[in-house]
Amino acid sequence: MTDVRMPEAGPSGSPAAERDERGTGSPGRSADPAGSAFGLADWLRWGWRQLTSMRIALVLLFLLALGSVPGSMLPQEGTNPAGVQQYFTAHPALAPWLSRLGLFNVFGAPWFAAIYLLLFASLVGCVVPRTFRLAGSARMLPPRAPRYLTRLPRSAEYSTALPPAEAAEVSARVLAGHGFRLRRPADGVFDGHWVSAEKGYLREAGNLLFHLALLGVLVSVALGGLFGYKADRLLVQGTTFADTQSDLDEWFPGRLVTAADLGPFTITLNRFEASYITSGAQRGQPLSFDGQISYTAQPGGPVRSYNLQVNRPLSVDGAKVYLIGHGYAPVFKVTDSRGQVVYDQATPFISGSSGNFLSEGVVKVSGAQPEQLGFTGVFVPTAVEVNGVLQSAFPAADDPAVSLIAYAGNLGLNDGVPQSVYQMDTAGMRQLTAQPRLLLPGQSLKLPDGQGTITFTGYVPWVSLTITHDPGQLPALICGMAALGGLLLSFMVRRRRVFVRARAADQADPAHGSTVQVGGLARTDASGGFEDEFASLAAELRAAHQQAAAPIQAGHTQHEGE
């Protein structure tokens, strides 16, 4: 919230209606002039003035910024519930208090909403009266020309052979030609020959556009918060997912979003390819990510293809699907003690902080007999051994390998408590292999005591997708641009007034010529330049008067010559 009005520059009578409504708003100023008691209505009025004052708006804006700080410093329930739990464990004394203050859910906290709504009210309270004022100001004619124009900040005086009425007429034509709004003496009231002209009404329009656009930005953000959603999904090459709550990995709906609002599209990842720089200092840096997908906008709809890239999201059904990450899913086939194939699928492994896509994951074989089997593993796309430790030398799968530790026992799945597919609780299991076992594609690990076999059959890539729907995004962009445009307008356009008064040089003989006074003032001369504009206008007026007077002068000369 910035008030772009500048202090009044000139001494011209500024009408009361144009008083800056975002003043200090002190009780004294708005108090009853009679000096009676300061009643409830006055307090309310004072409070309203305060709320809609620029100072309070700035304070609220600052508070809004300040209030969002804990949102980025502390883990938030919406985006990182596990982080919140960890924080509770790490700070058992502090965390409940922070939670009571809503600091783990800042953007949903009542105090945050209070700031937001007060700022909203402040803006509305500022902009609405301003709209009325501008409407009035836009219709308003410039004031009547002052009597003595030489007292204005800029003035010029010259004499012309034209009679006063004609001189005023010519001035009006010149000023109108420059886009000035004119005011002439009223009919039937003779108070001299004068022209009032004003220009720069766009300034107020720009000012208003700025305020309205800011309001629009707030509304857009609210729109996004209420009706938008964000979701994440990990998609293995060759598989399909549907944009429905049950098939998303994570879903963060806006306040007024229900599962029914999700666009019913499906996306299949046909192929994903990543390429990397293979030599030089930049070796291993990604060159391109390229996801070939096919999708349907609604069930049974036509299947379309799309090439998904990092900054090339898919727009489908009002949502945007972004490619935000990728990784490897090694394919394992597990047979149990009976020789039954109980597991045969690509299992996404997640790359951690260690580079070159050294990825970790778990394989939970819940259907194995006589006991459930579990494996914790590391996948490396390009395997190298450094001091006996498996590492990855390159992010591309040039020489893939997995290293597995096998477990048998109870995975803890049968109790009905949901588990992460990326973590395994080994509390109810015993380790079958003392050392991690390295497998290359096609190789198998035979488990002891005939418990079964696991085969590393290959790998496929996976991508992580983020699906966002933010109905406020486009309006926010438009409003942001409009706010900038309005601000520029209000900074660059000056409101300036030019007055012309013509008096008969000889009161007895108005036809004998007149003295022309031109006065001017810029009401808000922030960027300067009015001086030059006035000088050129005055020169032009003078030239126009001289040109118009030429035939008269010629006539005079003829008279004199006779």
Added chain:
Amino acid sequence: MFKAKRRLVVLAAAALAAVALAVVLLSGWAGGGNSGVTDVAGNPSAVLYSAGHRPVAPDFTGTTLTGSRLSFSSYRGRVVVLNFWGSWCAPCREEAPTLAVVAQQYRQAGVSFLGVDVRDNTASALAFVRDYGIPYPSVNDSGSVITLDFTAVVPIAGTPTTLVIDQTGHIAGAVFGTATYTELSDILAKVTGKAGTS
């Protein structure tokens, strides 16, 4: 002065109304009417839809875990229990024994059970079916296409979800989440008008 005051009052009222509206919107006052839906066994996630409020179950075709084609329309005229599950889903494991038992008990009453295996892979799913002695077929829905169709008519938030579809192909009851024996047999008793036979 008086006029200014009145304008101020109007403005203040307008602002208050705007704030009130925003508060209402932010607090998510968007609850829809729940007519025609009653809870089962005191659990709001187990519901019965009364006649006239039963959504039409979408038709679908698919491949079963054993590789044969299955068309849902071939079940028309029978009460069907449609269970959305996955072998990776822990609550599905918890309810699997219940489903196997209820499926046996309501076989006499003419109730068919059908599984929709969501986001799964065949080897693990078949192991699940073997382990729990699931006596009915399941359709592979690894791409959630069938789930998506049903989500359009009932709010399926995840697995497990169990739908009871009446003889006319309308969804008469649903359990969102782990189905208990009581919930499932209550719904089936009301929909079929018969008790299960053990």
